[in-house]
Amino acid sequence: MADRYANFANSGVGRAVVKRLGLPDPPRLRRYRAGDPLTTGPVLLGAAPGGRLADPVRKQLESTGIEVTETGTEGTRHGALIFDATGIADSTQLRSLFDFFHPYARSLHSSGRVIVLGTQPELTTGPREATAQRSLEGLTRSIGKEFGRGVTAQLVYVAPGGENGVESTLRFLLSGRSAYVSGQVIRIGTASAPAPADWEKPLAGKLALVTGAARGIGASIAGILARDGAEVIALDVPGAGDALADVANKAKGRALQLDLTAEDSPARLAGYLAAGPHGGVDIVVHNAGITRDKTIARMDESRWDSVIGVNLTAPERVNDVLLEQGLIKRGGRIVGVASIAGIAGNRGQTNYATSKAGVIGLVQSTAPALAERGITFNAVAPGFIETAMTAKMPIGLREAGRRLNSMSQGGLPVDVAETIAWFASPGSAAITGNVVRVCGQSLLGA
Structure with missing residues (x-):
């Protein structure tokens, strides 16, 4: 959705009005x-x-x-x-x-x-x-x-x-x-961080798995990782099949339809990766996420369970299986997508904030144990990002989200994707356990 205020503020008349x-x-x-x-x-x-x-x-x-x-x-x-x-x-x-x-x-x-x-x-x-x-x-x-x-x-x-x-x-x-x-x-940290052969294609020869890839931030992540040389597996639920195929085609990668909340999904994913030509995966981006907003007093248990299940439990289960079977290669990269809601909290999002704070906890608790295998685990915490979801917000909340940061505007999905690509680079081997906000320095949270 176009930011009409930003367009006005950057016009000749708008600049004068804004300054005055x-x-x-x-x-x-x-x-x-x-x-x-x-x-x-x-x-x-x-x-x-x-x-x-x-x-x-x-x-x-x-x-x-x-x-x-x-x-x-x-x-x-x-x-x-x-x-x-x-x-x-x-x-x-x-x-x-x-x-x-x-x-x-x-x-x-x-x-x-x-x-x-x-x-x-x-x-x-x-x-x-x-x-x-x-x-x-x-x-x-x-x-x-x-x-x-x-x-x-x-x-x-x-x-x-x-x-x-x-x-x-x-x-x-x-x-x-x-x-x-x-x-x-x-x-x-101090881990050896060899420079990639080509800084413009640092992920050449790498296989990347991106969950929730059918639209929005996930689609942008798939595109940026592909731009940087990775072969991409774009994963999303079967109901997003057409959009997912489009993303995979644009990234010249593969589409995988799988509901990660299903009991057998981690094992099915592991089998798919083990049978592939790479025999595993180099980069795993846990981007899949949902919101089911209500204040906790009005929230039913299904809203709580579904958000925790998709946003936090599914990444835990996938990590456990892939790591146990050695399918995330030595020197691999795991990146979670948290949120500033997991840092500052948000009214009407107790389930979502709990799940995203859990993603931060997952990074901080798991990263040290993976260091001996050369696997890094980091997270991004997006703020207000211009997506189809934020376009549906009430105008007051949408404008507050756009302006309450040092950039006075919303971010773009590509901003999140670029940060993930930096974490995924071979040259970032000494960076692990970090949570980096992609929020234009939001005035909410730390």
């Missing part, structure tokens, strides 16, 4: 297009004394052809500001953040990028350093709300020893692929 009245000002976001450079201008790279990431980051950026400078000059417009804060070991040293960002806060292009690099507080050497590193979250989330014009801001914690595993994340966050991701905290 102080109304929400949704910018035109920079999204990925083949052939686009990673950034819209040079990257200004700064570091606190003793930082350990500036040198490897500079080398990785320069290898992509990005111009990296360490001294800003008056009048220069930057594509990104990156600051290595790993050397900050005391609250008094937080001043280096002000000294870097204050003079250059207005130097970014529209849809520019801010990335702060730090160390996970639990991996620091003492309470003062942990305190200072935790402070970085407040900085980046505030910058995401202050800079406007489609600028995003992220905090990337990199474990000591993980210095060479950040390129995939830098490429994602600097590019238009992360247009609707802002105010997020990403944690990178």
